[in-house]
Amino acid sequence: MLGAFFDDSGTHAGSPVMTIGGVLGTEAQWDVFAAAWAALLEEPLPGKRPLKQFHLSPCRAGRDEFENYTLAERDHLTYLFRRVILDTGLVTVAAAVDNAAWDELVTGDAAEELGHPLEFLLYQCLNSVSDIVRWRKPGEKTWVFFDEGIRDRVEMFAYAYLQNNKDRPEIASVGFAPVSKVIALQAGDMIATETSQFGQQWLLDRENPVTNPHFESFRWRDISAGLIFDRDAIAEMVERVKAGPPSV
Template identity: 30%
Template structure:
């Protein structure tokens, strides 16, 4: 495995000139979960930090992969003892999860999560039919919610807002979705994001960290939907991540969907 250098993903998106030495570039990595039609929940989740922090995370992640002899860290494969984790005991898989989670916690990235039940989407659409002119589908809503949160977040006291580049996993089943959503967001709000990039989760190691967050958010929200209330026994990995990191977002109600719809319609109407 040859990881892609971070700056390679933003070449052509943000210029790294001599005068840029003091400009801190923010990078956010996002993954989705539950986008198949049968899923009751759709999730978009990820992590944001300065580029220097991501370089350190990337180095630590590569070392952990080598330590466990893994080509990549994929949470659903780990949980289900599939592919690279085939034949692994539960204890060994748990050790891997703890090891990779410790890297995320060590570098204190901002965690951003949007989870949306399809029943909530349907209810909101019934309240505000115009919502479909703003969001194509539940993933589109989660996308706009997450990007809006990272775009409004400042990580330093610098007078100049840090350029923000957002990277998505380029796997085939999601790539068309991401490209369409990114193009729409850049068209509507060109001043908020420096650019979007796409990469393979196998090669762009921070996407594997985003995958862990998305997986845990998906499992938690599925359980919440099943029970009809918050679970009193969440997964230990979920508790450690959400307890150890600053985080934005969560699950959404029909009223929140309607509110964001009205806000975006207002912003677009002022242009």
Template identity: 30%
Template sequence: MLEAYFDDSGTHNGSRVVVWGGLVGHAQSFAHLDAEWQRLLACPDPQLKPLKAFHLYSCVHRTGEFEGYTQGASDLVRSRFRTAIIESGVAAVACGVDIREWDHQVTGHLRELVGGAERCAFGLCVKLSVEMAGSENEQLNAHFDRAREGYVLNVIEGARLLYPDANHLFGTSFCPVNAYTGLQAADTVAYESYAFLRDMLSSEKSDPGPHLRHLIASAESTTIMLMGRDEIANLVEKMQSAVGEYRQ
């Protein structure tokens, strides 16, 4: 059985892009990650206080438990937790959707069928993860933030009605982020990907920056995809064609 942990980023009002991201791997890989993560929480650095949990947004912006960090300390701790992900051997996956383009192109009946940009990002992220499990003929046991339970269950139940043959491949559980290091690591992947895709859409910068570049170059497997203008247009064309054939 493969384990997976997922989290979201960019779901706040006014966001340009929404991302779902996470990690997929065997239980022993996550056990390795948990042990190292707990060690880093207890001592992120000899000069720094222990942490209750690692949240990348707070680390980057030096808020909450990270208040008082210098920029150097923030970058150092960020790097150490990211290295824990890389050395555990789990695979990272993230899918983002350009909200502005989605809202512009996916309207009317199609919008009623497929929902908003977040639903697309979530569906693509889970689909890629299930495909990883399918390639190894294993079930995927997926863990989510308890705060998103209602949303996740609603989307998954709809998918199970459409793909009943895949039901046996996918199990779910909902956990508090602060108590599960796998979810904190998923938050790291989601936010790193969100920050890159946000900047890429706003300034057309294609360089992921040193932090995400390190993850992409060093992790066992990293997949980051964006549904932008062209990708959404292609999807809309396919959906319109499928709806037209169904009505005939």
């Protein structure tokens, strides 16, 4: 049995990019991950108090549990938690949309067909997990968990996905849990946040996006899967909806 854990980023009003990102691994990998991540939470850096959770955005900003950390300390701590994901060999999966383009273009029948961008991203991530498992671990089943914070917005859609996508048996179940209590979701938070910030830069300059150095290790791995739906991609989807199903 495999496990995949996803968090979201950029779901607040005015965010330029909305993202769902997460990590996928085997039971053995999750056992190794849990021990290493928990050890870092207990002793993040010499002389620092144990952390309740690792949350990338507050760490970057020096807020909450990280307010007494210097910039260098926060950067090193991010490196240490990032290495846990990489050293464990977890697959990373993410999908992002241009929020402004979605709000402008996805209206009327297209909105009925494509749904809320959060539902769309969940759909893309579940499909990516299914494709990866089918390719790398054929025949395996995957339990997928999302952050409890989006449950009220996507729960019905997630269960409809399970009912209507019988051709994707790799997805055995979809559930929800709080990031603060499930450390695997904290890894999902890192991937979602990094992807959201990269997506913003990519929309500004596709040829030479300003990339956070921590994201580079994820971006170029052969076991990382990421999708960004920009204005052109969204417009193409809307046109397909308007055109209707192909005539036979």
